[in-house]
Amino acid sequence: MTWLPHPAAPVVTDGYVGSPMYSIFDEHRTALVLVLLMVIAIRPLRPRLTWTGYGRLDHPHRLAFWLLAASAVVHFGLAAGHEDRGSQALYLGAAASFGVILWMMIRSVPRWRAWTIVVLIGSLAGYAISMLAGEAPDQLGLATKLVELTALAIVVTPHTRRTRLRLLTANVAVVGSFVLIGSTAWLGAFAGGGGHHLGEVPPPGVLIPQGEDRAPTLGEQIAYDELLGEVRRLTTRFDDITVAAEHGYDVDGIRGSEFHAVNPAHKGDGRYFDPARPENLIYGLGHSGDPVLLGVMFEMDGIRQAGPAVGGPLTVWHAHDHVCLTVLGLGPLVSPWGGCPIGHVSIPITNEMLHVWLIPGLEEPVGDVEDSVVEAYLAAH
Amino acid sequence: MVHGTGVPDTTSMAAIAPPLLPDRRRETVRVLLLVQASIFAMSAVEGAVAALAFANPVGVVGSTLASAATLTFAWAVGGGKPWTVLIWVERSLIAWFAVDLLLSLGVAHRPLELVPTLTRLVLPLAILRLVKALR
Numbered sequence: 001m002t003w004l005p006h007p008a009a010p011v012v013t014d015g016y017v018g019s020p021m022y023s024i025f026d027e028h029r030t031a032l033v034l035v036l037l038m039v040i041a042i043r044p045l046r047p048r049l050t051w052t053g054y055g056r057l058d059h060p061h062r063l064a065f066w067l068l069a070a071s072a073v074v075h076f077g078l079a080a081g082h083e084d085r086g087s088q089a090l091y092l093g094a095a096a097s098f099g100v101i102l103w104m105m106i107r108s109v110p111r112w113r114a115w116t117i118v119v120l121i122g123s124l125a126g127y128a129i130s131m132l133a134g135e136a137p138d139q140l141g142l143a144t145k146l147v148e149l150t151a152l153a154i155v156v157t158p159h160t161r162r163t164r165l166r167l168l169t170a171n172v173a174v175v176g177s178f179v180l181i182g183s184t185a186w187l188g189a190f191a192g193g194g195g196h197h198l199g200e201v202p203p204p205g206v207l208i209p210q211g212e213d214r215a216p217t218l219g220e221q222i223a224y225d226e227l228l229g230e231v232r233r234l235t236t237r238f239d240d241i242t243v244a245a246e247h248g249y250d251v252d253g254i255r256g257s258e259f260h261a262v263n264p265a266h267k268g269d270g271r272y273f274d275p276a277r278p279e280n281l282i283y284g285l286g287h288s289g290d291p292v293l294l295g296v297m298f299e300m301d302g303i304r305q306a307g308p309a310v311g312g313p314l315t316v317w318h319a320h321d322h323v324c325l326t327v328l329g330l331g332p333l334v335s336p337w338g339g340c341p342i343g344h345v346s347i348p349i350t351n352e353m354l355h356v357w358l359i360p361g362l363e364e365p366v367g368d369v370e371d372s373v374v375e376a377y378l379a380a381h
Numbered sequence: 382m383v384h385g386t387g388v389p390d391t392t393s394m395a396a397i398a399p400p401l402l403p404d405r406r407r408e409t410v411r412v413l414l415l416v417q418a419s420i421f422a423m424s425a426v427e428g429a430v431a432a433l434a435f436a437n438p439v440g441v442v443g444s445t446l447a448s449a450a451t452l453t454f455a456w457a458v459g460g461g462k463p464w465t466v467l468i469w470v471e472r473s474l475i476a477w478f479a480v481d482l483l484l485s486l487g488v489a490h491r492p493l494e495l496v497p498t499l500t501r502l503v504l505p506l507a508i509l510r511l512v513k514a515l516r
Contacts, residue, residue, distance in 0.1 A: 024495070059408065063409055143495045143496050146496060146499060150413075174415055174419055177419075178423055182423040321489075326437060326440070328437045328439050330435045330437060332428060332440060337423050338493075338494070338496035338498075339501055341424040341428035341431075342424070342439075342440070342443030344439065345480060345481055347488070348485040348489035349488060
């Protein structure tokens with residue numbers, strides 16, 4: 001999809017390549033600066049706007065006015081930040097549309113509310129379509145849609161002939177719009193990334209070191225083969241979870257398809273990537289309901305401590321970012337709307353880790369493995 | 382006059398002012414609470430997906446309850462005055478933001494991003510400021 005400004009676009013932060021959903025594209029920084037200037041200018045500007053009709057607006061509509069103005073400024077800034085003519089035309093068109101409805105609003109032009117809804121829905125739909133086509137979301141885009149959805153919530157709320165049914169319909173439309181735009185942002189974020197190799201764009205919540213993919217050297221290939229052999233030789237004993245428990249792994253409550261049984265004694269012990277002392281064993285529940293050993297996960301001791309890539313491009317460590325965590329364990333990633341579900345805290349970044357899978361027949365047993373492969377293996381046990 | 386604004390009720394804009402809410406700032410509070418409830422609803426959907434993947438129901442249960450409670454507040458703004466409860470809820474959300482901010486500063490050495498700052502700090506602060514003015 002070449003018409004998209006940022007298809008599968010990675011963002012590099014602190015040496016890690018990550019999803020742009022939690023960052024801002026360089027081309028969007030002009031728009032951010034402009035909108036921040038606008039926010040600073042609101043207080044001195046407000047008294048000077050009385051002659052325009054702004055002074056006749058009631059409280060919620062004044063808020064809507066500034067929200068729409070912010071969207072207009074952002075779209076103008078986006079036009080300035082992008083070089084391709086197609087994007088510039090689209091952004092300028094959107095900025096002009098918002099400018100026109102701002103003028104209609106303060107001049108109380110008949111049917112201004114209907115036109116505002118049309119422009120807002122058009123802008124939101126355009127964003128959703130680009131996400132569905134594989135465009136990656138970023139913080140400025142999401143913040144702009146948040147602003148537009150809030151303005152939409154103001155203008156769709158019935159102001160005359162308000163009945164419970166009309167108010168309920170408007171509320172359902174607003175809640176549904178937030179969920180819809182948020183969901184399309186997720187789709188855009190995952191469509192643009194899914195890689196775990198150097199040079200690829202990882203999915204949201206995954207960070208991989210910056211670098212280019214290449215063929216391994218002979219030494220790296222030998223080290224990789226030795227590592228795999230050692231891991232397989234030393235960990236097959238943990239097929240039996242009682243043996244794992246005797247060695248300090250927390251195998252209580254194994255559930256799901258990728259349960260990580262941690263060994264607290266191996267975490268932070270200063271020994272990295274030791275095939276005899278993996279920090280986690282990975283189990284899933286097989287078809288029979290019994291735990292099945294799927295692999296191991298090695299983990300570094302500290303944040304941003306680079307894992308030893310003994311196999312070069314064959315052993316790419318990764319970290320996680322924006323993970324939601326609760327007392328009962330892992331939750332989802334941080335939402336496009338910026339938060340975790342109630343009861344969770346947001347873990348901004350984790351230690352680096354590396355998975356080695358023991359599932360037979362895998363082309364790449366180190367790194368990421370498809371869920372379908374794990375599920376098929378578990379179904380056969 | 383449009384109540385609470387001191388603005389003469391002589392324009393076509395003012396003519397659309399609903400008679401249901403005596404102070405138009407309440408209408409703003411209602412809309413902002415609706416936005417907050419919508420964000421909780423999205424979190425509930427995400428929590429439901431996580432519940433399937435990690436067998437962890439905390440997110441879907443907590444966020445569904447939060448969304449329903451906030452929608453109830455939004456509906457009640459025009460009639461009753463559940464201000465005290467609302468103030469404590471918003472303060473809790475800001476405290477929750479502060480915890481995540483400290484985690485981010487301490488672990489990742491960077492502040493939280495633009496969207497969480499808007500939804501989890503600016504939005505509750507705006508509601509708090511309006512509610513305190515209306516009390």
